[in-house]
Amino acid sequence: xxxEGIGASVVRKEDRRFITxxxxxxxxxxxxxxxxxxxxxxxxxxxxxxxxxxSEAMKMPGVVGVLTGQQIVDDKVGNLIxxxxxxxxxxxxxKMGAWPAxxxxxxxFVGQAVAVVxxxxxxxxxxxxxxxxxxxxxxxxxPDIRAAxxxxxxxxxxxxPGNVVYDWHLGNEPAVKDAFAKAANVVTLELTNNRxxxxxxxxxxxxxxxxxxxxxxxxxxxxxxxxVARLVLSAFYNIAPEHKLRVVAPDVGxxxxxxIYIYPEEMVALWASKKVGRPIKWTGDRSxxxxxxxxxxxxxxxxxxxxxxxxxxxGLRVKTHANFGAYMSLFSSAVPTYLYATLLSGQYVIPAIYxxxxxxxxxxxxxxAYRGAGRPEASYLLERMxxxxxxxxxxxxxxxxxxxxxxAFPHQTPVIMAYDIGDFGASLDAxxxxxxxxxxxxxxxxAKSEGKLRGIGxxxxxxxxxxxxxxxxxxxxxxxxxxxxxxxxxxPVGTIEILTGSHSHGQGHETTFAQLISDRLGISINQxxxxxxxxxxxxxxxxxxxxxxLAVGGTAIIKAMEKIEAKAKKIAAHALEASEGDIVxxxxxxxxxxxxxxxxxxxxxxxxxxxxxLPDGMEPGLKETAFYDPTNFTFPAGAYICxxxxxxxxxxxxxxxxxxxxxxxxxxxxxxxxxxxxxxxAQGIGQALLEGAVYDGNGQPVTASFMDYAMPRADDLPSFKxxxxxxxxxxxxxxxxxxxxxxxxxxxxxxINAITDAISNNKLxxxxxxxxxxxxxxx
Amino acid sequence: MSRIELTINGKxxxxxxxxxxxxxxxxxxxxxxTGTHIGCDTSQCGACTVHIDGRAVKSCTVLAGQAxxxxxxxxxxxxxxxxxxxxQAAFRDNHGLQCGYCTPGMIMSAIDIVHRHSGKLDEATxxxxxxxxxxxxxxxxxxxxxxxxxxxxxxxxxxAE
Numbered sequence: 001x002x003x004e005g006i007g008a009s010v011v012r013k014e015d016r017r018f019i020t021x022x023x024x025x026x027x028x029x030x031x032x033x034x035x036x037x038x039x040x041x042x043x044x045x046x047x048x049x050x051x052x053x054x055s056e057a058m059k060m061p062g063v064v065g066v067l068t069g070q071q072i073v074d075d076k077v078g079n080l081i082x083x084x085x086x087x088x089x090x091x092x093x094x095k096m097g098a099w100p101a102x103x104x105x106x107x108x109f110v111g112q113a114v115a116v117v118x119x120x121x122x123x124x125x126x127x128x129x130x131x132x133x134x135x136x137x138x139x140x141x142x143p144d145i146r147a148a149x150x151x152x153x154x155x156x157x158x159x160x161p162g163n164v165v166y167d168w169h170l171g172n173e174p175a176v177k178d179a180f181a182k183a184a185n186v187v188t189l190e191l192t193n194n195r196x197x198x199x200x201x202x203x204x205x206x207x208x209x210x211x212x213x214x215x216x217x218x219x220x221x222x223x224x225x226x227x228v229a230r231l232v233l234s235a236f237y238n239i240a241p242e243h244k245l246r247v248v249a250p251d252v253g254x255x256x257x258x259x260i261y262i263y264p265e266e267m268v269a270l271w272a273s274k275k276v277g278r279p280i281k282w283t284g285d286r287s288x289x290x291x292x293x294x295x296x297x298x299x300x301x302x303x304x305x306x307x308x309x310x311x312x313x314x315g316l317r318v319k320t321h322a323n324f325g326a327y328m329s330l331f332s333s334a335v336p337t338y339l340y341a342t343l344l345s346g347q348y349v350i351p352a353i354y355x356x357x358x359x360x361x362x363x364x365x366x367x368x369a370y371r372g373a374g375r376p377e378a379s380y381l382l383e384r385m386x387x388x389x390x391x392x393x394x395x396x397x398x399x400x401x402x403x404x405x406x407x408a409f410p411h412q413t414p415v416i417m418a419y420d421i422g423d424f425g426a427s428l429d430a431x432x433x434x435x436x437x438x439x440x441x442x443x444x445x446x447a448k449s450e451g452k453l454r455g456i457g458x459x460x461x462x463x464x465x466x467x468x469x470x471x472x473x474x475x476x477x478x479x480x481x482x483x484x485x486x487x488x489x490x491x492p493v494g495t496i497e498i499l500t501g502s503h504s505h506g507q508g509h510e511t512t513f514a515q516l517i518s519d520r521l522g523i524s525i526n527q528x529x530x531x532x533x534x535x536x537x538x539x540x541x542x543x544x545x546x547x548x549x550l551a552v553g554g555t556a557i558i559k560a561m562e563k564i565e566a567k568a569k570k571i572a573a574h575a576l577e578a579s580e581g582d583i584v585x586x587x588x589x590x591x592x593x594x595x596x597x598x599x600x601x602x603x604x605x606x607x608x609x610x611x612x613x614l615p616d617g618m619e620p621g622l623k624e625t626a627f628y629d630p631t632n633f634t635f636p637a638g639a640y641i642c643x644x645x646x647x648x649x650x651x652x653x654x655x656x657x658x659x660x661x662x663x664x665x666x667x668x669x670x671x672x673x674x675x676x677x678x679x680x681x682a683q684g685i686g687q688a689l690l691e692g693a694v695y696d697g698n699g700q701p702v703t704a705s706f707m708d709y710a711m712p713r714a715d716d717l718p719s720f721k722x723x724x725x726x727x728x729x730x731x732x733x734x735x736x737x738x739x740x741x742x743x744x745x746x747x748x749x750x751x752i753n754a755i756t757d758a759i760s761n762n763k764l765x766x767x768x769x770x771x772x773x774x775x776x777x778x779x
Numbered sequence: 780m781s782r783i784e785l786t787i788n789g790k791x792x793x794x795x796x797x798x799x800x801x802x803x804x805x806x807x808x809x810x811x812x813t814g815t816h817i818g819c820d821t822s823q824c825g826a827c828t829v830h831i832d833g834r835a836v837k838s839c840t841v842l843a844g845q846a847x848x849x850x851x852x853x854x855x856x857x858x859x860x861x862x863x864x865x866x867q868a869a870f871r872d873n874h875g876l877q878c879g880y881c882t883p884g885m886i887m888s889a890i891d892i893v894h895r896h897s898g899k900l901d902e903a904t905x906x907x908x909x910x911x912x913x914x915x916x917x918x919x920x921x922x923x924x925x926x927x928x929x930x931x932x933x934x935x936x937x938x939a940e
Contacts, residue, residue: 011871011872011874012871012874014879015870015871015876015879016871017879018876018879018882018883019854019863019867019870019871019876019879019882019883019886020814020854020855020858020863020867021812021813021814021815021853021854021855021883022814022855023814023879023880024813025813025816025880027807027813027817028807028813030811123797123799199915200878200880200915201816201818201824201826201878201880201881201913201914201915201916202816202818202878202880203817203818251878251879252878253816253878253879253880253881254877254878254880254915254916256915285817285819285820286818286819286820286821286824287820505878506877506878506879506916507877508877671874672874674874675874675877675916675917675920675921676877678917678918678919678920678921679877679915679916679917679918680918681918682915682917682918682919683915683918705819705820705821705823706819706821706823706824706913707821707823711913711915712918712919713909713910713913713919714905714906714907714909714910714912714914714919714922714923715903715906715907715909715910717906717918717919717920719902719920719923720918720920743918
C-alpha cells in the first residue's frame with residue numbers, strides 16, 4: 001500500500017545524519033569528567049603472569065589508576081560465560097576453562113589484557129602503560145588445531161584435558177554406514193575453512209559511567225544486542241542488578257557478529273568506573289580489533305558422500321575439527337554444532353547424515369559467530385562436495401544438483417531442520433539464465449585461445465535464520481529465549497514511535513520498520529520513529545544477528561500493531577457511531593466501509609488520550625506491546641554462479657561475472673535487501689580470495705593490521721548481478737525469511753568451484769591467493 | 780603545546796596542540812567535528828579522509844601542526860545549509876552506505892576523485908581510485924554507483940555555474 005509501504009525501495013531515513021557527519025557513535029560521546037582507559041595486553045600467546053609493577057606508572061602525569069586482573073578477581077567480578085551448553089557424544093557436558101576479564105595468572109592468546117591504565121587523557125594512559133612492568137614466564141603455545149589435539153600438545157586449561165571442549169555428534173551413524181555399504185560411488189573431500197577477522201569499520205568502544213548517588217551504571221557500547229549485554233552483565237558478571245544498569249548502543253558502525261558478545265573491556269570499564277569514581281572511555285584501535293574481536297570460521301573437515309548408480313545421494317559423513325581459540329566466547333559452542341551440522345543437508349534429499357564435531361582450544365583469539373556463523377562452513381563444504389562429485393561422476397554440476405534437489409515441502413532433514421518452503425530449481429534457473437550458463441563452453445574456448453583459463457562455479461546454499469523458536473533452541477542447550485519484543489506508541493497527535501529490541505548497525509531498520517507501519521496505516525514513514533538500542537527506552541529485546549530482525553523483530557511489530565488497530569477501530573467506530581466490523585483503515589483514516597464517513601488517525605489518537613468520549617470500560621491511551629516467538633526457523637536459499645578467468649602465468653584471478661538469485665520470501669525494501677546481499681557477497685568473496693588470519697608456530701598473529709590482512713577493496717570485487725525468486729515464508733505474517741547473511745554463506749564455494757574448474761585441479765584452499773593458484777596450476 | 784591557526788569549514792580556528800597531535804585528533808577531540816572517523820592505525824582505511832586545500836588527505840597521516848595555515852574541509856562542511864553536496868545526495872539515493880562509518884571518508888575521497896578526473900569516470904577507474912578507502916558493509920557495488928552518479932550531477936552543476 002502506498003509509495004512507502006511494503007515492496008518500495010525508499011531511500012533510508014537514517015542516511016541524512018550519516019552523510020552529513022552527524023552520526024553518533026560511541027567514541028563521539030563525551031561526558032563531564034571523562035577519563036580514558038588503555039589496556040596492557042600480553043605479547044605472548046601462552047605465559048604465566050609472574051608480577052605486575054605499576055609503581056612508576058602511577059607517578060606519571062594524569063594517571064588516575066592502574067588496575068590488574070587479580071583485583072578484578074578479588075572484587076568477584078564474574079568470569080566470562082558461554083551461553084550454549086553442548087553435550088559430548090559420551091553424555092558429558094562441555095569442558096571449559098575459566099576466563100577472567102583480565103588475566104590474573106595465565107595468558108592464553110596474544111592481546112589478552114592483564115591490566116588497565118586509567119588517565120585524564122588517552123595519550124597519558126598510553127604513556128603510563130609503557131611504564132607498567134609485567135614479568136611473564138613464557139609457556140609453549142599451540143595455535144594450530146591439528147597440533148592442539150596431539151597427545152604431547154601444551155595444555156591450555158586443566159578443565160579441558162587434551163584441549164578438547166567437546167566431541168559432539170549429530171545424525172544416524174548406522175544408517176550412514178548402510179548407505180555407504182550400498183553406494184555405487186563414493187566421493188571424498190578434505191578442506192579447511194579459513195579463519196576470518198570480522199573487521200567492522202568502527203572499532204569496538206565503551207564508555208562506563210557510575211552514578212554514586214543512584215548506585216547506577218550507564219554503559220555506552222558498540223553492541224548488536226544491548227539488552228543481552230545488560231542481562232549478562234547483571235546475571236553473570238555481578239556488575240549491577242538490571243534496574244541499576246542502563247546499556248546504550250547508539251549508532252554502531254557494523255557488527256557482522258563481532259559485536260554480539262560482551263567483551264572484557266566493557267566489564268572492566270564498568271567495574272573500574274565505580275572504583276575510580278569517574279566515567280571511563282575505552283576506544284579500541286584496529287590492532288586491538290585484530291587481536292581481541294572474536295574471529296570467525298576456522299574449521300578443518302573431512303567429508304564423504306555416497307551416491308547410487310543413478311547419482312542420487314545416499315548418505316553424507318562429515319568429521320570437523322573447530323578451533324575455538326583460547327576461551328569459549330558467548331555463543332561459540334553453538335556455531336560448529338547447531339548452526340553448522342544442522343545445515344549439512346543443504347538443498348538436497350540426503351537420506352542419512354552423520355556429523356562429528358570436535359571443538360578444540362588453541363592459543364589464539366577466541367572464535368565465535370561471524371556473518372553466517374556455521375552456515376557458511378556447512379554451505380562451503382557441501383557445495384564443494386557437489387562440484388567435486390559432479391567432476392568425478394562426469395555429469396554437469398547443475399544437473400547433479402537438480403537431480404538431488406528437495407522439491408516437496410515441508411521437508412524433514414535427518415539433521416533436525418524442517419524446511420518449510422522453497423523452490424531451489426527456480427533460483428538455479430534464474431542464476432543460469434542471468435549468466436548464460438549454456439554459452440559458457442564457447443566463452444571458455446575463446447578465453448583459452450587468448451591464453452586465459454576460464455572457469456564457472458555454482459553454489460546452491462540454504463540457511464536457517466531467525467535463530468528460534470525459543471523452546472526448540474532451549475532443548476538444544478541455548479541459555480536464552482530467542483523471541484523479540486516490540487512496543488507501538490501512537491502519540492496524541494498521531495505520530496508513531498516503534499520501540500524494538502532489534503538493533504540496527506547498518507541494516508536500515510529505521511526505514512524498513514517504518515515501511516511496515518506505512519503499509520498498514522497508509523501514513524508517511526516520516527510520521528514514524530524507530531527507537532532502539534537503549535535499555536532505558538525499550539523494555540527488552542534479543543538484538544540483531546542470524547538475519548532475524550525482520551522475521552522475528554518485524555513480526556513482533558506486526559503483532560503489536562494488530563492490537564493497536566483493534567483498539568483504534570473501536571474508538572473510531574464509537575466516534576462515528578458505526579459498527580466496529582465496518583471500519584477499514586486507508587490513507588491514515590478510519591473509514592466506515594461503503595460510506596463517506598471517516599475519522600483521521602490523529603483524531604483517533606487524540607480521543608484515546610483525552611478520554612472524553614471512549615467506549616464504556618476502555619482504558620485511555622494508545623500503546624501496545626507484543627512479544628513474538630517464531631514457530632520455526634526461516635530458510636532463505638538461492639543459487640550463486642561465478643565466472644572468472646585465471647592468468648596461468650601469475651595465478652591471478654579476474655572476475656568475469658557474478659550472479660546471485662536469492663529467495664528471501666517477501667521483500668520489504670528491495671534496495672536495502674540488495675545492499676545486504678552485496679555486502680555478504682563481498683565477505684564471501686573476501687574469504688575465498690583474500691582474507692585469512694594467520695598465526696606463526698608460537699601463536700603470534702602475523703595478519704594483525706590492514707597492511708597484512710587483505711580486506712576486500714573496491715578493485716578486488718566485481719559489480720554483482722542480482723535477481724530474486726520468491727516463495728513466501730509460511731511461518732510469519734510478513735512472509736519474510738531474512739537476507740543479511742546469504743551472500744557470505746553462498747559466495748565462497750561459487751568462487752572456489754570456478755577457480756578449480758578453470759585450473760582443472762580440485763585441491764585448492766581459501767584464500768585462493770595468486771601464489772596458491774599458481775602452485776595449483778604448476779605444482 | 781603550541782598554538783596553530785588554520786581554517787576549518789570556512790571558519791578561522793586556533794588551537795593549542797601537542798607536537799604529536801594528529802589532524803584527525805584535533806578535529807575530533809578539540810573541535811568536536813566527529814564526522815571524521817578513525818577506522819585503523821596504519822593509514823589504510825580512509826575513514827578519516829578530509830580535504831586540505833582542496834585535496835583529499837587521510838587526516839591520520841598529517842600532524843595538526845602541519846595543517847597550520849591551511850584550509851581544511853570536513854564532511855560537516857560540504858553541504859550548503861540544508862542543500863546536500865551532490866556526492867552526499869548520490870550516496871543517499873543509491874544506497875551507497877549502510878552502517879555509515881566509512882561514509883564520510885568515502886564521500887570526501889570521491890569528491891576529489893571526480894575533481895581530478897574532471898567528471899570523466901568509468902567503473903574501473905572509480906574502483907581503482909577507491910583503493911584507499913575500505914568499506915565492510917556495501918561490497919562497494921552501490922558506492923561505485925553513487926560516485927558515477929555524482930560525477931554526472933557535479934558536471935551538470937559545474938556547467939550551470
